[in-house]
Each structure stands twice: as C-alpha cells, then as structure tokens.
Amino acid sequence: MSDVKGRRTYDMSRRRAAAAGRRRRVLDTAADLFLVHGYAVTTVAAVAEGAGVSVETIYKSFGGKTGLVRALIEEALEGMEPEPAEHRSDRAAAAASGDPRAIIAAWTTIGRDVVRRGAPLLIMARAAASADPDLARLLEEVRELTLLRMAHNAEALAPHLRAGVTVEQARDVLVAYLTPELYDTLVNGFGWSLAQWADFQARGIAAQLL
Template sequence: MGPVVNEPHRRAPRPRTYNARRRQEAAEESRMRVLATSRELFLAGGYGRTTIAAIARAAGVSNESVYKGFGGKPGLVRAIYEQSLLGAGGPPAEERSDRAQATITDPRELMEQFGRLISEVSPIGAPVYLLIREAAASGDPDMAALLRDVDDGRYRRMLHNARHVLGRGFLREGLTENEVADVMFMSTSAELYETLVLKRGWSAERYGRFMARTLAANLLPDPIL
C-alpha cells in the first residue's frame, strides 16, 4: 500500500453576499417606475381603456409584479393619488403643513403657506382625482368606492387642520371646527382647480395666491383699519 498523500486543504466556498439594501432599492425603483408609467397612461387614455398589460409593458415589468405590488388597477390609482399628496419633493406636504401650523405666528402668513401648498399639490393631485371621478361616474364600483375614500380622507385632514388652527387662536370668533373644515375642503377641491386652472387657464401660482386670499377672507378676523 503506497503512502497516503494528503490532499491540499480546500476552503469551503464563501456564501455569496446577499445585498438586501440593493434589492430593496431596485424594488423601490421598479415601484416608482410603475407609478409614473401608470399615471401617464391613465391620464392619457382614461381608466377604462388602460390595461395592466400596457402599464407593465411600458414600465418594463411583468403583469404579475404589478398585481403583486398594487392588486390591480384600483390599487394603482389609489397609490398614484396618495403619492400626489406628498407634493413636488422634499418632506411630505402634510408634514410641512403641520410644521407651519405649529410654528408660524402670523395668521396671514399661515394662509399664504396654505396657498403655496395648494398650488404645489393641486397640479399633481387634481388630475388624478378627476380621473377617479370620471371612472366612478361611468359606473365602476371600485372607483366609486375610491372616490368616497378620497373625499372622506381629505375632509378628515381638513378637520385636523381646522382644529389645529382654531387651537392657535388665529381665526374669526364664533367659527366652528366644521365650518373651518368646510372652507378648507372647498379650497382644496379638484373641481375648483379644474374650473380656474384647467378651464380658465390660470397658473398654479395665481391659483395658490387666490386660495390664500380666499382662506384669509373667510377665516381670519377683519383687519383693523
């Protein structure tokens, strides 16, 4: 029997590094691409005529991934609308609104900030709201339910704002929180944006200044002359 020859020690193969962060980033990039593509196609072609297959193809993803991520067309529209409420960038618009309500000491300056936020969010959110309204009017039950949810959510937000601003002591004496919320609800409506900007051609900036004056005229005490 010949001598035993020891084989060179073989290192166990290192496990492949699993880059969870990169995977999450890629998933978020894909999600944002699907949302951007969906928004473009829905607003161009309407809710009924736009298909998941067309969205997936344009976004470079599979149909299954769209269904898995959003649950179909109603979920996509809801996600697009909720995304629009964040504003045009930076901290979410609601967060900036809350900060302004907590820190601004001049009531008219606060109304101006509300107007600026309205002019920022409305061009993004109003077209999606109008898409939902049109689909609901066509008889789509999912869009009718979404329209109710969107309106209810926006009113709850305006009631939150009303309570906060009333608590600061900024507003005209005798106003109730529901009266204040109603004025704010009207001022953030897609229908008003549709009338003045989409139909009459106002700029978003002019619209925001008008809404700031409207809020001030209806909510703040009359200036002392």
C-alpha cells in the same frame, strides 16, 4: 465573514434599488395612460408593457388598477418633498407664531405641488367611479381623509375665526378651496399660474374665515 456580509448588504441594496426603479416606472406609466386614455380604457397589461414588467408584478405589488390609482393618489397627497405634506403643513403652522394669514399662506404654498399632481388623478377617478365600485370606495376614503385633515387645519385656525364662523364651517371652506375642479378651472382652463392659484386660495380662505 465580513466580506460575505458586505456582499449580502450590497446585493440587498441593489435589489431594493431595482424594486424602487420598477415601482417608479409602473406608477409613471400608469399615470400617463390613465390621464391620456382614462381609467376604463387603460388595462393592467398596457401598464405592464409600458413599464417593462409582468402583469403578475403589478397585481402582486398593487392589486390591480384600483391599487395603482390608490398608490398614485397617496403619492400625490404626500407631495414632492421627502417630508410628507401634512407634516410640513403642521410645522409651518407651528412656525407662524399665531399669525393666521401666514399659516394659510404656508398651507397654500405647500398645497401647490400636491394639487398639481393630485387634481388630474382625482378628476380622472371621479369620471370613472360611477361604473367601478372599487374606485368609488377609494374616492370615499380619500374624501374622508381630506375631511379629517381639513378639520385638523380648521382647529389650528379656531382662535382666529371671525365671529359666527364655526370650526366645522372653516373645515368646509378649506375643503371647498381644495376641490380639483376649482384648480382645473383656474389653472388648466384659464391658464393661471400655480402662484396665482395659491394666492387666490390664501386670499379667499382668509376673507371667508378670519
């Protein structure tokens, strides 16, 4: 009986690993095609062919093109570390011992891998959203989540805000510094490094809010 259970566990582990590998191939292929060719031109069939899976597998796993973009954006917003970026952000704020500049610097450092992956996807999606209602709804969801997250971060800075700056204004400043277009202009347009971009963010946010 123990041998049977062992084989069953092994088989399940192999199936999970194979499924994770397929998902990774699909998302990597989708990201490449979306960013090179754009959302409208990229088809589910092209993603399936590039990833070596069936079209049905993509529809079953992601629900279509909008679902692929959703999965890619959600993955980007979590960051590249095992721990989601928002959890690391809260932990960094708690560890900064009330030093608002240290909190902001930690946030911008964590944000580097998030924006590096997320900004190109969001710019691509925004370019196509006017012709695709599902994509437009997805971007509105992302906007609402971003507002909620930055409101949470603004509350962490509330005791340190400069006189006359409200928590709502602090939220708006944090959102503005996170716009994909700002990242694209400085990093891709002017050739700034990620470290320069993060330093610009940290200094700018501190100057506006503290």
